[in-house]
Amino acid sequence: MTETIPNPLLKRAFLTPNRPMIRFKDRDYSFKEMYERALKQAGHLQSQGVKKGDYVAVLLQNHVDSVVMLLSLQLIGGIAVILNNRLTAEELAWQIEDSNSILFITEEGFRDKLARLQLEIPWLWKATIDTSNSMSPAVQDEVNLDDVCSVMYTSGTTGKPKGVLQTYGNHWWSATGSALNLGISEDDCWLCTVPLFHISGFSILMRSIIYGMRMVLHEGFNEGLVLETIETEKVTIMSVVTTMLSRLVEALNHRTLPSRFRCMLLGGGPAPLPLLEKCVEKNIPVFQSYGMTETSSQIVTLSPEYSISKLGSAGKALFPSQVKIADSNGKEIEANQSGEILVKGPNVTSGYLNREVESRKQFVDGWLKTGDVGYLDEEGFLYVLDRRSDLIISGGENIYPAEIEGILTSHPDIEDAGVIGAADHQWGQVPVAFVKKIGSVAEEEIIHYCSERLARYKLPKKIYFVDELPRNASRKLLRRELRQMLDK
Ligand code: ATP
Ligand code: MG
Structure with a gap:
């Protein structure tokens, strides 16, 4: 009815x-x-x-x-x-x-x-x-x-x-x-x-x-x-x-x-x-x-x-x-x-x-x-x-990029961050991070900061510094574009 x-x-x-x-x-x-x-x-x-x-x-x-x-x-x-x-x-x-x-x-x-x-x-x-x-x-x-x-x-x-x-x-x-x-x-x-x-x-x-x-x-x-x-x-x-x-x-x-x-x-x-x-x-x-x-x-x-x-x-x-x-x-x-x-x-x-x-x-x-x-x-x-399409599987463990991004952006020198999985011969995939910084923070310092807050397998293996993260008209992070950036 x-x-x-x-x-x-x-x-x-x-x-x-x-x-x-x-x-x-x-x-x-x-x-x-x-x-x-x-x-x-x-x-x-x-x-x-x-x-x-x-x-x-x-x-x-x-x-x-x-x-x-x-x-x-x-x-x-x-x-x-x-x-x-x-x-x-x-x-x-x-x-x-x-x-x-x-x-x-x-x-x-x-x-x-x-x-x-x-x-x-x-x-x-x-x-x-x-x-x-x-x-x-x-x-x-x-x-x-x-x-x-x-x-x-x-x-x-x-x-x-x-x-x-x-x-x-x-x-x-x-x-x-x-x-x-x-x-x-x-x-x-x-x-x-x-x-x-x-x-x-x-x-x-x-x-x-x-x-x-x-x-x-x-x-x-x-x-x-x-x-x-x-x-x-x-x-x-x-x-x-x-x-x-x-x-x-x-x-x-x-x-x-x-x-x-x-x-x-x-x-x-x-x-x-x-x-x-x-x-x-x-x-x-x-x-x-x-x-x-x-x-x-x-x-x-x-x-x-x-x-x-x-x-x-x-x-x-x-x-x-x-x-x-x-x-x-x-x-x-x-x-x-x-x-x-x-x-x-x-x-x-x-x-x-x-x-x-x-x-x-x-x-x-x-x-x-x-x-x-x-x-x-x-x-x-x-x-x-996270979104099913963005799940990272590393050595059989599920990793959700949003969790790592949340830690990264809690760092005072980081304004924005995006995490995706990169192919890895040992683990299948490993997380890597794209970071927009506002201070003069270095890669090692960021990884150290994460290591105090995240399990070892979730630590980003590489930090790429970028001027801007790709976001759509709703300001949502486009991880598929990050994947393209990595493939280039
Ligand atoms: P599209 O469907 O075209 O890919 P979209 O899903 O980003 O776009 P929206 O309807 O604006 O379009 O957003 C809804 C999505 O936002 C949810 O499916 C989810 O992925 C995310 N979202 C909403 N609330 C939460 C939350 N509390 N925690 C995590 N993600 C959330
Ligand atoms: Mg949707």
């Missing part, structure tokens, strides 16, 4: 019209105001031919107008193909075409980048949209939970990006799972400095609508501004990735966060143990989490009460979801044995856009194969080790 619910924005604007929805720069916008703005914009989009079920590509910065754009599409049932604004023109063109979008909406800030972009479909510049004479749009009063709300391409860390179909049901259950875990309070305020084009940012917007919660939107991440905003805007929750968290820890210095601040939701990639230890020391309430574009945000989360006893774990699956570890045949394996992480739940995508065969291969009996390796301890806490 397919379920329908009232269109989320309509319902929210009806329930709590005057509550502030979003703070951007120096001003609050209520749910009613955002709804009214979105309605006008929806009329304009409709006059441009957008109908229910059409894919519309959007390339936008974090801005209140971008939120209005995303909401207006939801009002008329348009599907937002949300593009990463760090992609190159070629990558953008590929995703726009791949998604069969009928319209491309963007803004001035990208004009230079877009100069070389050739598209078959019409463009709309955000600033030139005139909503004064908008027609009255055919608002979808209800949404079906199986209707696709958004499409987001995966980061393309392991291969070509894939367009993930995210339904209203996926977002609804993701927001519900998060609320059942964190609780919702009248005073909650979620700070969004992560991009709206990532599921990390977009999911904050969906939670704001579903919970009736105020969010503060920043154009980007600036640690000084974040600390000030947490105080002045009475922020209680914030989403971060590792680099943001380590910059915040630095910037905090000896200060502490206000006691009302209750959750630093950390996700997007591996969390180095030394950083988590520092946060425990400084009393920063870090909720480690594991998730991906395919799970519409976090699916596994660790509360701070376990920060010490389960240090390094990503936690347990949220209420509506499940996680298990399986061998290469999809058979579940026992506690403390590592294997592929499989996930299931109503927040998990049903597949990738226009990739039926690939989508089917990704699922076994309703479980999504994540391509990540990890294990569950005897109490069911998940430990994410």
Whole structure:
């Protein structure tokens, strides 16, 4: 049976019209105001031919107008193909075409980048949209939970990006799972400095609508501004990735966060143990989490009460979801044995856009194969080790590059690091490291530093100093490019 619910924005604007929805720069916008703005914009989009079920590509910065754009599409049932604004023109063109979008909406800030972009479909510049004479749009009063709300391409860390179909049901259950875990309070305020084009940012917007919660939107991440905003805007929750968290820890210095601040939701990639230890020391309430574009945000989360006893774990699956570890045949394996992480739940995508065969291969009996390796301890806490494709096997021992990278980047003279396996006649493979240094540290010193923190077989056998590590538009390390560098 397919379920329908009232269109989320309509319902929210009806329930709590005057509550502030979003703070951007120096001003609050209520749910009613955002709804009214979105309605006008929806009329304009409709006059441009957008109908229910059409894919519309959007390339936008974090801005209140971008939120209005995303909401207006939801009002008329348009599907937002949300593009990463760090992609190159070629990558953008590929995703726009791949998604069969009928319209491309963007803004001035990208004009230079877009100069070389050739598209078959019409463009709309955000600033030139005139909503004064908008027609009255055919608002979808209800949404079906199986209707696709958004499409987001995966980061393309392991291969070509894939367009993930995210339904209203996926977002609804993701927001519900998060609320059942964190609780919702009248005073909650979620700070969004992560991009709206990532599921990390977009999911904050969906939670704001579903919970009736105020969010503060920043154009980007600036640690000084974040600390000030947490105080002045009475922020209680914030989403971060590792680099943001380590910059915040630095910037905090000896200060502490206000006691009302209750959750630093950390996700997007591996969390180095030394950083988590520092946060425990400084009393920063870090909720480690594991998730991906395919799970519409976090699916596994660790509360701070376990920060010490389960240090390094990503936690347990949220209420509506499940996680298990399986061998290469999809058979579940026992506690403390590592294997592929499989996930299931109503927040998990049903597949990738226009990739039926690939989508089917990704699922076994309703479980999504994540391509990540990890294990569950005897109490069911998940430990994410690394991506299956990046595992190094040395003399029969499994080595996970993320663990070594976490140690390397905890060295004060190392800004960034990447580890891969190099062929070795004795061991099969040995780990080697690519390092971006900020100080004058030498290779021997780095290896000595690692030897005090890592088992002998995990020590990098060679350190290559580089100016920059190859990272994709989501700032994720591209170890496949490191492997190419080694082959040259
Ligand atoms: P692609 O699927 O195209 O290779 P991607 O997997 O990097 O790209 P995302 O959906 O942005 O695209 O990232 C999800 C991935 O991030 C997870 O599959 C996992 O590898 C990594 N990740 C997320 N949370 C954690 C975590 N807590 N620890 C380790 N890795 C994590
Ligand atoms: Mg992935």
